[in-house]
Amino acid sequence: MQDREELNAKLEALSLEHRDLDDAIDNLSATSSFDQLKLRRLKKRKLALKDQVMQLQSNLLPDIIA
Secondary structure, rough: OOOHHHHHHHHHHHHHHHHHHHHHHHHHHHHOOHHHHHHHHHHHHHHHHHHHHHHHHHHHHOOOOO
């Protein structure tokens, strides 16, 4: 049961970081002269976090035998 709690905690932390990156991307895009390289790196990190979140969510769902 503790393993499941650890996965939930990690999932929450990754989701929070994903939301923070979303805000950072929006703020960076709103400026008139923004750094394209920094924006690209933030978007790449955000996509990687999304993949990790999806993997954790998949691990938390019980296997259903049809």
